[in-house]
Amino acid sequence: MRPFDYRRMADLQPVDQPGDRLIAGGTNLLDLMKLDVEAPRRLLDISRAGQDRITEHEGGLRIGALVTNADCAADPRIRADYPLLAKAILAGASPQLRNKATTGGNLCQRTRCQYFMATDTRCNKRQPGSGCDALQGVNRNHAILGTSEACIATYPGDMAVALTALDATVEVLGQGGTRLIPVAEFHRLPGDDPARDNVLRDDEVITGVTLPEPVAGRQIYRKIRDRSSYAFALVSVGAVIKLREDRIARVALAFGGLAHKPWRDPQTEAILTGQPPSPALFDQAADALLAKAKGRGGNDFKIALARRALAAVLTEATEE
């Protein structure tokens, strides 16, 4: 480990020096520092900087950036009105990690691409311009949607998938003041600049996440993984689905494990909306979702798996 400076913050403030890095729970950043993937000059410890409450907000809720994943998933209001979020969080990591992990840190967790985490390999995200060893390499858990020739990594988290389906908003504070960013627009696609995971500017810090007024409907989080716990999603689906008179009245679907961001596809939702549920309809929705999907060898199976995951969730959501 390299020497670095450390400062404990009393409150959340914009970052004013390049090379500064926020540390919250540290469950992702410290691992990456040990691996030399991240080498901040200075750590700004925000773990005691307040913003650790869930409060009522414009008919919905506001989750402070430092609320831990464990607290968030256990909150009675979250469990009652946004069960999708609680389920997604509980499907991630382990109890120990969730006790430390924070809402802001979770949104900013970095990809689990094994090449990204190994400094002796080529990775455009870690070292822009060096190449991407995953393209032809071990890429079983890589993206099939929205990839580029520069990077095929996924955003690995669960919580953000739920937040995307719930139309949540990220609240960030920078030198220029506060910005509100829909979660669906917070993470970005790699394009030719995979080094940037999200649209957060260098000076910005996440202060909280807001959830809109609860909506009616079934909320489902389905995470498909190699073992039953403590594994990242191969594919995950967050769904809010409302039936009326045997038709799908409203549907919001977000997918994890498929792309560099939680994936939401308006066309897939449009195909389903207003229709009576049937396996044929679900197939049609999957066709739309996966029309542009591209496997790279190891992850080819995700195309079939995503189709079936969607079918499973829609079947469950529309059953009596």
Add this chain to the structure above:
Amino acid sequence: MSDSYDTPDQRNLLDQTAQGVIGQPLDRPEGALKACGQATYAAEHDLTNCAEGVLVGATIGCGRVVRIHRDEVLAMPGVLAIYADQAMLRRNAQGTAGEAPIQDVTTVDYYGQPVALVVAESFEQATAAAKALRVDYDVTTDADFDPAAVEYEPSEEADELGDLDRAMDEAAFSIDRTFTTEAHNSAAMEPHASIADWDGRKLTLYGSFQMLKYNVKELADSLGVAEKNVRILSPYIGGGFGSKLGISHDAVSAALAARELGRPVRVTLTRQQVFETITRRSETRQRLRLACDRQGRLTGIGHEAWVTNLPDEGFAEPVTQATKFLYAGQNRRLALSIGRVQLTTAGSVRAPGEAVGMQVLEAAMDEMAEAAGIDPIEFRKRNLPAELPGEGLPYSSRMLTEALDRGARSFGWDQRHQQPCQRREGEWWIGMGVASAARVNILSKAEARVTLRADGGVLVESDQTDLGTGSYAILGQIAAEMLGVPIDRTDVALGDSDLPAGAGSGGSWGATSTGSAVFRACEAIRATLAHKLSVDVDELRLKDGLANDRPVTELLDKDLVETGRIEPGKTMKDYSQASYGAFFCEAAVNAFTGETRIRRMTGAFGFGRVLNAKTARSQCLGGMVWGIGSALTEAMEFDHRTGRLMTHDLAEYHVPVHRDVPAIEVILLEERDTVASPLQAKGVGELGICGAAGAVANAIYNACGVRLHSFPMTPDKLVGRLPDPVGA
């Protein structure tokens, strides 16, 4: 009495003794220490002035080191020295090698191989310096990293009997299938670590090892010093599973550095280094050919396997080991071929041979039974040979039929549907599978010293190790039972190479072999006591510190010290010896996603006398958990372009987590095997894994109708082949 065990000991002495502790499910005496953090593991010894060493791994898969940029790093804070000594280990030692493995780290044989050791005042300084060390390589560009792309050659002469091809042609039913299994890592909880401390020419090494008497030789040979000048202390071990059979990089580099620096040096492998540099179980390709007649009697068995290792390694995963003795069939072909790849040394990982060989054989047996239209349990029972095929040797004991029957009853096998896809609960297909368990039994040379102290207490001493398996408990129980001493007056000292050489932990032979040495030492003490009482030894009754109702202390004016010895003898040659059992698994396969979750498992095992019902059960449980991992999740995944291991930590290499492991029932079948050892006990440490994954594979088929021939059976392999989840 000769040391070698030549004739079965029919006395069953442990059934006549009176203390009543043998077989009892006693706690491990060191268990609480381990659970409370009071057992000092290798890396935890606190030596004054200890310097810290960190190994630097190669960032190429094959080639030579041409330059190490020492100066840059020597200038870093706290750095004391950099070693890239010719004597440093390039590979770790194979089990029971007893000599130095391949040394000299200027050549790189596999990705991540240690090429240098950086020593500094603190661990953090050494780590920073090790990361900063620049190494220039001359890369071998045409090296082979992909087992699927290399040539294979026979590793031993094939074991052939009759005419298998003809048996296949003429069979009423036959199957011919090729399976694959992936490379595995032991992933023991405690990483490999050593602290070396020299006192003049004498080295004391605190390490984590399974077989000290071999490890001393390996270390002495590697360092070029006399064996008598090497002492290894390994009292507590956090799991080994084969990975600590031989010495590895930490031991030799720590010793070299400590000798040069004139102060103790500690070297601990990182978790990634454990994965990258310590023995793997080879991946395998296995072709199974089975032929049977209309009555379901096997007429032919073919088991051919292809495994890999580094060039110049003698070890080849003995995949067909159990196939030799398990089932009948007069036409046979067992063959093993080896290919050479530049990946970490392949060696013994828990149950080498049977672990992956049995899971495949048992999956194939399930297909064969189905093809023949016979219940898989009945099919197995119908095909148990009366004597070892081809050699005519008798079986020492074999509880396979009993295990299948008892297990089936307890598990509720009669609830199983014969056809797949018959039971659906919500999204889940539910199925049941069965498999046999078998693992060769080996008696190994061992020595132990037992002292009946003048105060009536007992001390058992051996260099035997306890990996968490129960050696402390069992050896104490044997001595307490034989000498009629309460267990709380029995002390056991292990894991010190200065003590008499036990058998070591490996091949499931530790408890029975070192236990037999303890038994024999106790017999000598019993003879002395009988003599003092002027009775025949058969009339001796020892219990609770009384010898024929007299306090034993009255008979002792000084400590009675005896050393017991055992060696494998004629009984090993005259019989086929193995432990047996049966696995039952109920698995749920998600009809949409192909995720498999184990719902319950039962294992029934016969392995001679149960020496401690708790530690034996734990071994069986742990083995079955390994079976779940082998069936569903565990795989070392290499980048075949470079040989780099991509699953090199516990987040990526998926061992089962608690939620993957349901309630597991273990049934211990009492048995006496007088051929195996004077204790009438056989090995159990590895039995629980040998076939377990086969039961899982068979349950998956019974659930969803998909026969996969590739382990681990992850959702990606199932998803494209599942029946329509809604239509069915």
